[in-house]
Amino acid sequence: MDPGRVIERLKEIKAKRILLQLPDGLKPHVFDYFNELSKNFNVIVSSSGFYGACDTGTMDEWKNVDAVVQLGHTEIPNVNYKVPVIFEEYINEDHRSFNDLDLTELERNNYKNISLAYSIQYRQSAEELSKFLKEKGYNVSMGKHDSRLKYDGQLLGCNFSPLHDQESRNDCHIIVSTGVFHALGAQLSVEKEVFILDMSEPFRLRSMKSEAERHIRRRYANMARALEAKKFVVVVDTKVGQYRMKLAEKMIKEIQDMGKSAVLAYSNESSPVEFENMMADCIIFTGCPRVATDDFDRYKSPILTAQEFNMIFKKKGNGKYIMDEIVNVDTMP
Amino acid sequence: MDPGRVIERLKEIKAKRILLQLPDGLKPHVFDYFNELSKNFNVIVSSSGFYGACDTGTMDEWKNVDAVVQLGHTEIPNVNYKVPVIFEEYINEDHRSFNDLDLTELERNNYKNISLAYSIQYRQSAEELSKFLKEKGYNVSMGKHDSRLKYDGQLLGCNFSPLHDQESRNDCHIIVSTGVFHALGAQLSVEKEVFILDMSEPFRLRSMKSEAERHIRRRYANMARALEAKKFVVVVDTKVGQYRMKLAEKMIKEIQDMGKSAVLAYSNESSPVEFENMMADCIIFTGCPRVATDDFDRYKSPILTAQEFNMIFKKKGNGKYIMDEIVNVDTMP
The missing domain is CATH 3.40.50.11860 (Diphthamide synthesis DPH1/DPH2 domain 3)
Structure with missing residues (x-):
């Protein structure tokens, strides 16, 4: 987190009392964040777990604050947040080179046209992978996002619109992420083969096809x-x-x-x-x-x-599995 | 639950949309309650667990309803509920006789003056026990409640004011309840001996002294x-x-x-x-x-x-354990 930028934005909206939401990975730093922000604001931390920008805490938590500060995620544009929420994206700074990435999986299937997508903290890594694949002669594109997402190529666990945008135009999808959460959801939502490039492991492309079939x-x-x-x-x-x-x-x-x-x-x-x-x-x-x-x-x-x-x-799907994706939600009363 | 009485009270306040909270023991009947109340109202059930009248659900749940219906508990008089809450007490209908209750524990200690208390659903049973003990020649009284409780002799897991009222005037306390939750809290909060009469077991008086000491x-x-x-x-x-x-x-x-x-x-x-x-x-x-x-x-x-x-x-207590009891809470903003 850049506390300077968060503090500046909080001052712009004249916030006095704020609710701080930290993802699990940043919770060990809660004392640092709390003490830093407390120099300027009246801070209370949400101890509850949360799953992203779909969850800004209970109304009991945010009703009495001027702003919520949520670290690690980016806003969902078409959600009507009832309190100002300052999202501070966390960009993973892993700059390992993709030069040694084994592309056999793509070559064997003669996949030339690649749809590339990512979970938010790997936006930078996805750009770097795109550059690498293009240098290797692949056509690479990131699908257009719908109004639940902020960036082209971005995925949420409940929204794979960039993949649907690319499904008919490309041969396969590559998801840059950690763990199988986004990639499994992706393969449940599209038919073309999905590969995960798991940033928490040595770089390799792993097909999600059989895992998704087992899951289905x-x-x-x-x-x-x-x-x-x-x-x-x-x-x-x-x-x-x-x-x-x-x-x-x-x-x-x-x-x-x-x-x-x-x-x-x-x-x-x-x-x-x-x-x-x-x-x-x-x-x-x-x-x-x-x-x-x-x-x-x-x-x-x-x-x-x-x-x-x-x-x-209701006999929907003609025998094909339909992933439940959230396109939009109702405004809370 | 008497649906008639709940429905009448809901109609009095012209409720249209209600939130229904059921304790675990009544959850298996949720379809009956829901269908019955849905004839007159727009009903939504809270699936979350709750612990009594201190918990009427999150603001997200109650903000949009005209009333909360909570079964099994009684209101906390000095809590400022921000939405009308209809508490429907559940009175346990166990009318087994106390005639065979073994009073050796009282006789052995020469306990003559008894402070009697209960968790809310055993109010009736406590009255019956009081009558029985009086017939046996004991002096029995129920301590005055403070403003967090509704009845004399009533206990919450966080409030034992009726026992403090009686502590100097009686020889021991008897708690009518199920499980040790209320009785253990009672023995943590007072020094005189606490006996539990557990209504879920064959009737007997069991001292909480050693369990509380272990706990402390x-x-x-x-x-x-x-x-x-x-x-x-x-x-x-x-x-x-x-x-x-x-x-x-x-x-x-x-x-x-x-x-x-x-x-x-x-x-x-x-x-x-x-x-x-x-x-x-x-x-x-x-x-x-x-x-x-x-x-x-x-x-x-x-x-x-x-x-x-x-x-x-802060060196409070002079070496004596102090149970944290809730006397009152702040009004939520």
């Missing part, structure tokens, strides 16, 4: 268990960037029209046991789609995304 | 680990009935005056790992005191109540 099989098994469900809980997450109340209310009606029973519920970090106690046959989670796609093992009942619900109860 | 020894060990701490996180819980911001701000200043470093943090169901990431030497938790006294094993750093902080850093 497990999702179909989870969905199959929901087919006979009679009691549904449809969950709306109260995080500002995950709030899809209209979608949830529409689904409640659809479930009732099928002659089944549906309860509408709020969630914010609810633990799986809270849903177990409700004895529902199926949970439809309209907040972060990755709760259902990645964490379903933690739930006893089947837990589906809105799109998975559409696939099995 | 473990608390002192935790407090000793905090003595050398240099970096403190002082936590304010955003639950409406646990919000003690002024206390936390005062402690921040006291810690800084000792030449140590302190960070002010919000919490609402933060997991222990969030605090671990902050690399603090000590956590002071000003929300529910039972987080520190009962759950400290889940935290790597020592975690203290406000009173425990006072004991070790």
Whole structure:
């Protein structure tokens, strides 16, 4: 973080009291940040975990501050934040050369036209990889972002619009990131092959195809268990960037029209046991789609995304798996 | 729950949209409650766990409703709820006779004058026990409640004012409850012997003395680990009935005056790992005191109540353990 820039922006909006959100990786520095910012402002830290710009803390936390300072992420342009939020992006400074990157995977498949994308902290690395691939003779492009993203080529775990923009024009996608979170979501959302370049490991291109196929099989098994469900809980997450109340209310009606029973519920970090106690046959989670796609093992009942619900109860997708991507959310009341 | 009475009260205040909070024990009936109330109101259920009348959900949940319906608890009179909350007490209907209750524990100690208290759902049972003990020749009284409680003799896990009222006038205390939660807190807060009558077990009087002593020894060990701490996180819980911001701000200043470093943090169901990431030497938790006294094993750093902080850093208590009881909280901004 550049405290100077954050302080300047806070002074511009005449902030006095601020809420500070730190990602896990920066939490060990919380005393430094707190002491530095406290010279100019009345600071309170949010101790809760958060998952990005979709989550600026609970209203109890931000209602009484002049600004939220969130480190490590970039704003979601089409979210209506109800308090000024100062996002301070964290750009990874790993400048290892890509010169030794093994391109056999691309050559073997005769992939010449590459769609390149990244999670936000690797924007710089993605630019460097683009340059390297172009020098090697590849056509490289970054897909256009929709209004939930700030940059072309940027991905969120819930939004892969730059890949859809490129899907018909390129041979494959390469995702620059750490861990499989973004790349797995990417391969669930597009058909062309997705390669991850994991910046936390020695550089190599690894196909996500088989991992995504395994994952989809497990999702179909989870969905199959929901087919006979009679009691549904449809969950709306109260995080500002995950709030899809209209979608949830529409689904409640659809479930009732099928002659089944549906309860509408709020969630914010609810633990799986809270849903177990409700004895529902199926949970439809309209907040972060990755709760259902990645964490379903933690739930006893089947837990589906809105799109998975559409696939099995409304015959959407023509047999193809549809990743639930968030394009926009409702403005919170 | 008597839905009729709840519906009547909701209609009186012309509620249209309501938030429903169910304790774990009633969650299996959520579909019944939801369907019944949905005939008259626009209902949304809070899926989060809650701990009583100190917790009416996050502001994100209640900001958009006309009323909260909370089952199983009774209001905390001196909490300034910012939305109408309809508390529907749950009275346990266990009418087993106390006739066979073994009173040897009282006789052996020559305890004649009894202070009787209860957790809210056993108010009726406590009355019946009182009658039984009086017939056996005991003097029985229920201590006066302070403004955080509604009834004489009622206890919360954070408030034992009826026991303090009786401490000098009676020989011992009997707590009618389930599990040791209330009775252990009681024995941590008073010196006279506390007996639990656990309604979930065959009736008997069990002394809490040795369990509380063991517990206090473990608390002192935790407090000793905090003595050398240099970096403190002082936590304010955003639950409406646990919000003690002024206390936390005062402690921040006291810690800084000792030449140590302190960070002010919000919490609402933060997991222990969030605090671990902050690399603090000590956590002071000003929300529910039972987080520190009962759950400290889940935290790597020592975690203290406000009173425990006072004991070790401000030499309060004259060597006697002081239970951190909540008398009142700040009104949330």
